[in-house]
Ligand SMILES: Nc1ncnc2c1ncn2[C@@H]1O[C@H](COP(=O)(O)OP(=O)(O)O)[C@@H](O)[C@H]1O
């Protein structure tokens with residue numbers, strides 16, 4: 343057990359009927375890092391992401407969340423805190439406990455259009471996490487929402503508008519604002535720029551990097567694009583057919599890939615000029 347681990351998974355398996363989609367995955371996400379999860383379409387990346395946040399129940403395996411000392415006492419029941427020190431077994435938490443933990447573990451999905459309710463104003467969308475988690479709607483909620491928009495590079499007058507009034511890149515910024523609203527520790531980013539134009543995506547990637555530095559966020563960054571993963575990730579894990587076939591520091595894995603599959607992924611994806619210039 344490492345002191346700086348945020349989330350770890352052991353032997354995760356997910357079967358859908360006869361199909362085994364996740365076939366024994368173990369991984370560790372360190373506090374403050376970006377772990378890049380890369381693999382071809384259908385290799386199980388999204389399924390694994392949903393398992394890690396318990397949006398989907400695994401068939402078997404364990405998931406451990408490491409809380410910092412000062413966090414543990416306040417926001418989770420003592421019974422759980424006392425049970426295993428400051429390490430929580432996610433799959434042993436009941437619905438209510440899981441709900442309390444969920445605000446620390448957030449997800450941004452690939453499709454910036456599907457993720458936003460078209461009938462809600464941006465104000466309502468961004469206020470939602472505060473309401474769901476019974477965060478005292480403070481007198482300062484409005485100021486906090488303004489601040490959130492500025493943090494993701496949008497104008498505060500966006501609050502009164504509806505999702506359809508924004509471009510794909512702007513909508514993904516709104517999704518990111520909602521995900522960071524309650525200051526989570528882990529953001530799982532499931533192909534967050536795959537639906538965007540390259541240059542717009544590059545700007546969103548830069549925003550994610552800024553936010554990580556500013557708030558010490560931890561990312562699980564999922565992509566099928568090696569250049570994107572390279573730009574953002576400290577370590578990478580390579581997924582194929584429901585297994586992690588190779589993992590380690592970016593340099594180790596990509597300068598001397600042991601798997602032919604990893605070599606193919608590296609060869610298949612062109613460089614992204616907008617990112618290369620910035621790095
Ligand atoms: N609910 C489900 N029922 C059956 N099969 C599923 C389900 N969800 C995903 N799969 C299958 O699991 C495999 C991995 O899917 P996914 O996790 O979405 O991969 P990726 O995100 O890497 O593209 C695919 O073959 C997909 O068809």
Ligand SMILES: [Mg+2]
Nearest residue numbers: 387388389533
């Ligand atoms: Mg996917």
